Amino acid sequence: MWYIIQGIVFVLVFGTALYLFGTAVRQRYLYLKLAAPDPTRFDKPGQRLKSFVVNVLGQRKVLAEPSGLGHFFIFWGFLFLVFGDLDFIVYHILRFHLPWATSPVYLFIEEMFSWFVLVAIIVAAIRRYVLRPMRVEQTFEGGFILFLIGTIVVTYFIATGADMALAGSYGGWYSPGVSLIARWLAPLSKSGLLAISEICFWLHILAISTFLYFIPRSKHMHMIGALFNWYFKKYEPAGKLRKLDLEDESIEEFGVGQIQQFTWKQLLDGYACTECGRCHINCPATLSGKPLSPKHLILKMKEAIVAEGPQLLQQKAAGAETLSTHPVFEGVFTDEEVWACTTCRACEEACPVANEHVQDIIDLRRYLVLTEGKTSPEVTKVFSNLERQSNEWGISKRERAAWVGDLPVKTMEEVEGKAEYLFFVGTAASYDQRNQKIAQAFARILLAAGVDFAILGTEEESDGDSARRLGNEFLYQEFVQRNIEIFQTYGVKKIITTDPHAFNTFKNEYPDFGFEAEVYHSTQFAAKLIQEGKLKPTHRIEKRITYHDSCYLGRYNDIYDAPRFILEAIPGLELVEMERSRNKSMCCGAGGGGMFKEEGGASRINVMRAKQALDTGAEVVGTACPYCMTMLIDGTKANGAEERLETFDVIELLAQSIA
The missing domain is CATH 1.20.950 (Fumarate Reductase Cytochrome B subunit)
Structure with missing residues (x-):
């Protein structure tokens, strides 16, 4: 009984x-x-199943x-x-x-x-x-x-x-x-x-x-959420943002202003979050005392949908055509945390459950910029400069090719589009005096190797990356259409650039707009020339160097070895790594439009990164990005160490060694 x-x-x-x-x-x-659809999450079932087995059953990312x-x-x-x-x-x-x-x-x-x-x-x-x-x-x-x-x-x-x-x-x-x-x-x-x-x-x-x-x-919802999150993870390039349909006249709001406007996968991230804090301790904004924590951002999404969900379900049951709830910028997110992000993807790289924070940030920025028309004065100025002169500084377009000087570099117009490669110089290397030296060094390398290339000169437009990462998708897509028109006019099939941001958007995002080409970063291309015997570094450079991985080259496009291959090929250079390197590298603070925004917080990100370079005892910090160059030079000066630590692009050092 x-x-x-x-x-x-x-x-x-x-x-x-x-x-x-x-x-x-x-x-x-x-x-x-209740959330927005995301049809991109159902392809590649075999790859998704493998990811599930490796990362859920095998716990690979957890064991990192x-x-x-x-x-x-x-x-x-x-x-x-x-x-x-x-x-x-x-x-x-x-x-x-x-x-x-x-x-x-x-x-x-x-x-x-x-x-x-x-x-x-x-x-x-x-x-x-x-x-x-x-x-x-x-x-x-x-x-x-x-x-x-x-x-x-x-x-x-x-x-x-x-x-x-x-x-x-x-x-x-x-x-x-x-x-x-x-x-x-x-x-x-x-x-x-x-x-x-x-x-x-x-x-x-x-x-x-x-x-x-x-x-x-509780947070242990991740026991269920993480299972699905790994299966439905992003299999498009890591550096690709979702395209907005700007031609649909029925759309009245762009970006995310209410919690249900996120996609179901973005909200699933909240269920999957383990609250482990790996993203928290790898975020440069968090570490420098800014009001952003990737962990709290994701958790606030979860808390908001759980709080607003019952009301939304009632509206749906009542037959409402459009669901409506409290604006997310009234009690969920703040403007300050949204603008603090550098889009470096350190959070996503560290996350053991495949959460995708950057798209969330960009969607919130899109709402502020495109729907609310809210930006800071410096961001507004950037948009204005881009619209008027196609560069963030507002310098005349007529000056875009001034860096060439006496170099025998031809434009696509001069060669009638018959060059094999387009050297897309990019805004920073075109206008910033220090970064112009990178463009000059790379041009000398291409000439020395006998590469058939040309530039666009004054016809070159902004690649649009800054506009997109700052939330202005309208402006970005304008540049995309202009660039594609120019590329098609000259029959461009191969592009080389020293700018990882241009590299990323041309390679990963322009295909969404109907343009595809072979896209190379300068370090990839130069490493290939060395391997093929077309370049031979011979002059010794007796320096101890540490290399800073650009976020848009490394975490966005998995290019870690090419820059190091070049440095190791230069006789005399001794490479020492920073504690945070490769996929764990710390951002310089320039990404996501950070180069052009006022930076608050207790510390400046570039100053923190420069200090990490100084701690290695190196005499030189190497870069492969013009934005990183500017940020690290400023960071070194702020540390009072500009005489102890020089900053060079990897391409500049290679040019010195083959001269």
Whole structure:
């Protein structure tokens, strides 16, 4: 009779927990259906399945940091505990074991992973409440979840040990921990052992039931969200932003001004977020004291859709043609945090659940710029300069080719479009006096290697990157159409540029507008010329150099080796790496229009990055981006070290070595 009552109580308790779990998950799924569509997430099923296996089951991205090892054991420990719990529950309700649960091999694996989970929980608690690293917040919820997981494991061990002691049959090599507990409990009476077994069983069930209730209502929604987030991750180029349809006259608002205007995938990111803080401690805006945290941005999206979801569902049920809710810039996001982003993608690179922060920021900027018409004075000036003179500084277009000087460089007009390569110089290398030296050095390299190239000269327009990253999609698409028209006029099929921003938009974004070409960054092209024997660095440069990875070259386009190959090919140069290099490199602060905005916060990003270069003891910091060049020179001066640390583009050093 007792077992019948026990079974009924179990069904009521566990059934209620499952119902509450399922109701909450379904509700959050319905919230996603309210969001904007994103049809790009359903292609490449094989690649998506592989990503799921590698990153969810294999936990590859989680293990990118040492702290991820604990999560790995918790994840796999829980998978084994699920099977173990099935037998645990069946045995305590029906008094028989499931077939697999008596296998010594299974029992050993289950116990080992259970111990791993317990140790990982203890380490996590010490880390969260004793060591307190910057990225981890000491919340009640976090501690309570650790307590529940610990309770689930400990009650399982004690109840199983009591059952073993009752049976008088102690496990062998395959169950060392539980056997030890059983022997420790063995002197107790039978009634005492039964009481311990039953109390721990019900504490175990209550802990699991409470955990089920909390999963969809806490950060542990990531246990579900991350599964889908990895499958539906972006498989377009990392450096590509979503194109806006500006020809649809029915669209009255551009960008995101209300929470449901995000796509379902953007909102899914909120469900997937583990609140681990990896993005937080890698964001240059956060580190320099600005009012932006990628983690909090994503969490605020989740909180907003959960808060506004019921009202939106009511509107939909009532047959509303257009859903409406509170503006996101009234209580969710602030203008300051949206403008603080440098679009460097350090957050996305660090994220273990494939969240995509940059598109969120750009969509919010698009709303401010295109719908609200709100920009800061310096951003407004940039747009005005671009509109008038096709460059951010507002310098006359007639000066765009002044950098050429006495170099025998031809324009596409002069060669009637018959050059094999277009050298797209870009705005910074055309107008900024320091960066003009990069354009001159690269032109000399191309001439020395016998490359058939030409420039556009005064016909060259802005590539549009700054306008797009600052939220002005209208202006960006104007430049796209102008450039494509020019490229088609001269039959351009191959483009080389020293500017990673131009490189990225030509290579990854212009195809959305019907233009495709072979696009090379100067370091890629120069490395290729060295490999082919068309360039041979011979003059020694006796310097110790550290290399700064441009975000738009590295994290955006995975180009890390070409610049280093060139530096290592130059005799005399000694390359030393900064602590933050390659995909973990820190932004210089210029990206996302940061070059042209006033920078607030406790510190300047470029000053912080220059200090990291100085810490290597190098005499030279190498760059491969004209914007990085400007920012690092300014950062070095701010550190009072302009005489100790010179700044050169990799191309300039190569030109010196072949001269």
